[in-house]
Amino acid sequence: MHVDPAATRSLITKLRATGGRGPWLAVLSELLALAHGGARLLHHEERPWSSATFSGSRHRFAFEFVGEDAIAKGEHWLEALPEHEFTIPGQLVADARIAKVEHAMTPGPRLAVEAEVLLLLDD
Template identity: 55%
Template sequence: MHCEQDQTRFTRRADPLLPRRSPWLALLSQVMALAQGQGQLLRHAERGWTSATFTGSRHVIEMEFTGSEAIAAGEHYIRTLPDHEFAVPGHLVADATIIETDHTQLPQPRLTITAELLLVEDA
């Protein structure tokens, strides 16, 4: 008995019902670059987001800057994040906001920054 395999069943194709890959890595890479290598990532959380016309995700990123030089980089991060032009494949950054800061001096200078970014899928 001879059986031929149908090769088409092994072909991968885009399925619109499957979720798209999350853009978190591209987003975090660019956020870390804005921190000038001085910030330490404390937390990243992602949750789905939809409106009547758009689909995307909301990202909360918490970073810590320790020491005077790092705090200067953190202040730069605060100034530049909201207007930064992100390049995240398949997505647009619709909003980038600093939602919380905490600055302490002892036992050493430390600045903790929490940002929230809204990404929408680019049609």
């Protein structure tokens, strides 16, 4: 299963208009923009996170990059993500890391990536 990028944009627009839940859409928008149209969102999962002094949420996103052009964009995405400066209203990105990378050649070239983003409330 995969998410069509055009449908993903429609989903994002709809959720923004209805107030969507939490900051994950802003994170998703930046991750997709960083992929320059090469990524397909497979799934997103969100968990609350807190320490003695901070609270926020941990997000895990799974993407796939299918085809040679998309894989090249995915390789650039892998390099750029850890240093990317996110702009998420009311949130600070404490950590953005690659959790898993898989390359496959059948039925065609494919790069599957899982990324984790830790958001802290910026009060």
